[in-house]
Amino acid sequence: MDPRNFTFMFYGFLAAWLIVLLYVISLARRGARLKKELEDVRRLVGSAQGGEVARLEDRVR
Amino acid sequence: MREKIAIGLAVAAAVLLSYNLYEMFMVLPDEAMQGAIYRILFFHAPAAIVGMIGYFIALTFSVLYLSSGNLRWDSLSASIVEVSLVFSVVNIVTGSIWARIIWGIWWTWDYRLTSALVCVLIFAGYLMMRRAIEEPTQRARLSAALCVFGCVDVVIVWKSIEWFRNNHPGPVLSIRTGGGTMDPAMERIFYLNLLAILLMAIALVLVRTRQEATAREIDSLRRLANAA
Amino acid sequence: MRTVRQALSIARKDLAIELRTKESLNAAGAFAIAILLLLSFVFDVTSEETRDIAGGLLWLVFAFAGALVFNRGFARELPNECLDALLASPLSRSSLLVGKAIANLAMLLVVEFVSLFVFGIFYGIRWWLHPWQLAAEFVLATWGISIVGAVFGALTVNLRLRELMLPVIIYPLLIPLLIAAIEITNILFSTQPSWADGLLWGRLLVVFDIVFTALALLLADTILVN
Numbered sequence: 001m002d003p004r005n006f007t008f009m010f011y012g013f014l015a016a017w018l019i020v021l022l023y024v025i026s027l028a029r030r031g032a033r034l035k036k037e038l039e040d041v042r043r044l045v046g047s048a049q050g051g052e053v054a055r056l057e058d059r060v061r
Numbered sequence: 062m063r064e065k066i067a068i069g070l071a072v073a074a075a076v077l078l079s080y081n082l083y084e085m086f087m088v089l090p091d092e093a094m095q096g097a098i099y100r101i102l103f104f105h106a107p108a109a110i111v112g113m114i115g116y117f118i119a120l121t122f123s124v125l126y127l128s129s130g131n132l133r134w135d136s137l138s139a140s141i142v143e144v145s146l147v148f149s150v151v152n153i154v155t156g157s158i159w160a161r162i163i164w165g166i167w168w169t170w171d172y173r174l175t176s177a178l179v180c181v182l183i184f185a186g187y188l189m190m191r192r193a194i195e196e197p198t199q200r201a202r203l204s205a206a207l208c209v210f211g212c213v214d215v216v217i218v219w220k221s222i223e224w225f226r227n228n229h230p231g232p233v234l235s236i237r238t239g240g241g242t243m244d245p246a247m248e249r250i251f252y253l254n255l256l257a258i259l260l261m262a263i264a265l266v267l268v269r270t271r272q273e274a275t276a277r278e279i280d281s282l283r284r285l286a287n288a289a
Numbered sequence: 290m291r292t293v294r295q296a297l298s299i300a301r302k303d304l305a306i307e308l309r310t311k312e313s314l315n316a317a318g319a320f321a322i323a324i325l326l327l328l329s330f331v332f333d334v335t336s337e338e339t340r341d342i343a344g345g346l347l348w349l350v351f352a353f354a355g356a357l358v359f360n361r362g363f364a365r366e367l368p369n370e371c372l373d374a375l376l377a378s379p380l381s382r383s384s385l386l387v388g389k390a391i392a393n394l395a396m397l398l399v400v401e402f403v404s405l406f407v408f409g410i411f412y413g414i415r416w417w418l419h420p421w422q423l424a425a426e427f428v429l430a431t432w433g434i435s436i437v438g439a440v441f442g443a444l445t446v447n448l449r450l451r452e453l454m455l456p457v458i459i460y461p462l463l464i465p466l467l468i469a470a471i472e473i474t475n476i477l478f479s480t481q482p483s484w485a486d487g488l489l490w491g492r493l494l495v496v497f498d499i500v501f502t503a504l505a506l507l508l509a510d511t512i513l514v515n
Contacts, residue, residue: 005096005162012101012158016108016151020261023147027268034275041282045289127511182461190458193450203444206508210440210462213500218465221493 067267074260081254089247101159107255109152109177111262115145116180116212123208126201135201136273137266138208139191144265146184148258153177172222179218183211197280292384299380299388304395306365313361313396317354321404324350329411343414344474347404348467352434354400355393356456359438362389363446372446376513383509386439390505393435394428401427419477422487426477429494430470433501437462440505443512469493 085100092099119141126134156174157167168174187207194200307313328346332339366372375385409416416423441458445451469490476487505512 005098008158008162009098009100012155015154015158016104019147019151031272034272038275038279041279041286045282045286179461179464186457186461190454193454194448202511206444206512207458210504213504214462217497221465
């Protein structure tokens with residue numbers, strides 16, 4: 001039997017877990033980025049809408 | 062709610078994987094002909110199965126998108142393709158490492174490996190293309206068409222090279238060892254690991270789909286902000 | 290029948306434009322000959338091994354030249370909103386798609402024939418040994434390439450990165466077709482052709498063509514939208 005048998009088994013497991021781990025990390029980073037972007041855009045829309053309401057209130061007054 | 066389900070599935074998968082790893086290394090003996098390295102098959106084959114099933118489920122959602130126009134189907138399809146691609150890559154890499162020891166070569170052009178590689182190429186192109194298109198409806202349309210053509214193509218590659226494998230004799234990838242069936246103890250762990258990887262894949266898909274929904278919300282809010 | 294007539298009129302229009310400008314034909318033809326020339330430096334053209342891989346070299350060249358042809362296919366309709374006019378016309382979507390594919394087929398066949406001629410000179414391959422079989426193979430394989438090129442050319446017409454994306458999407462899809470075409474071409478160029486094998490691969494070509502043409506027709510309304 002090939003003497004590298006056990007080593008290569010270890011490499012195989014390492015490869016499988018590493019690939020999945022890298023994907024999970026990229027997913028987590030993407031999630032954090034999207035969350036931040038959502039907050040930013042919500043604030044932007046909030047201020048835009050808040051601005052509109054303020055202008056309307058001025059006209060009424 | 063969805064987050065709770067994803068976390069639950071991830072925890073279940075982790076528990077099952079831990080149990081399986083313990084069984085694999087502590088309880089099961091080395092295989093007679095292959096030695097220690099046969100244990101790679103416990104991840105290699107389930108990854109392949111989960112990947113392939115994923116692509117065909119994504120195909121179903123793509124067709125659903127094409128008939129209904131609801132972008133949620135497109136998000137689901139894209140998430141499943143992405144997770145399936147990860148598992149397909151795991152499949153090819155672990156298979157290569159196993160083959161280096163058992164067959165003495167990193168690669169061969171038999172039907173399973175060739176179709177696996179074509180699959181990865183097609184769906185990597187799918188993801189690349191999605192990144193290049195900003196308009197959601199156009200992206201969804203193109204993705205759905207590519208998914209349909211891609212899945213049909215993978216079937217054609219699989220079947221055609223299978224017909225011709227008589228011309229190119231080569232080692233046949235099989236979970237059955239030495240002509241007999243797999244030892245029942247090993248088979249049990251194999252199916253348990255398949256379940257664990259399936260649970261992991263579903264959890265990842267749920268997380269990814271949630272991210273796609275967030276991206277759509279950001280997109281629509283931006284349009285609202287621009288319109289205001 | 291009406292679809293076929295409409296498709297042929299679209300093809301005729303495209304070919305008339307092409308014959309006037311010759312932009313795609315010149316570009317694809319020059320590209321094909323340049324690649325063949327470069328490849329002739331890579332291999333020893335007189336050796337037996339090169340004869341064995343001749344089919345592969347040829348079909349690689351055709352696939353790359355094809356990308357140049359498909360890029361122009363729907364893109365030439367973008368200026369002056371010709372594509373919108375075509376979509377608004379009473380032409381069915383499927384006839385538009387098939388018409389474009391027929392035009393692609395014709396242009397690609399011209400490029401292939403010229404390349405074959407040059408190939409015969411550079412590599413000393415006697416490609417005229419089985420002309421009818423070779424012609425049939427070329428038409429079948431090129432149709433497969435053309436219909437996939439037409440579908441994805443239509444889908445990517447509005448993209449910024451169309452020239453980049455189209456090859457990335459198309460080539461993996463064409464792998465089974467190209468494998469079959471390469472094998473048949475190698476069989477037809479060999480001194481002792483194995484007809485049984487050739488027919489097997491030919492069957493794959495036919496299956497590919499039928500399945501992908503059917504898919505294209507089925508999805509034509511989704512592929513071609515305003």
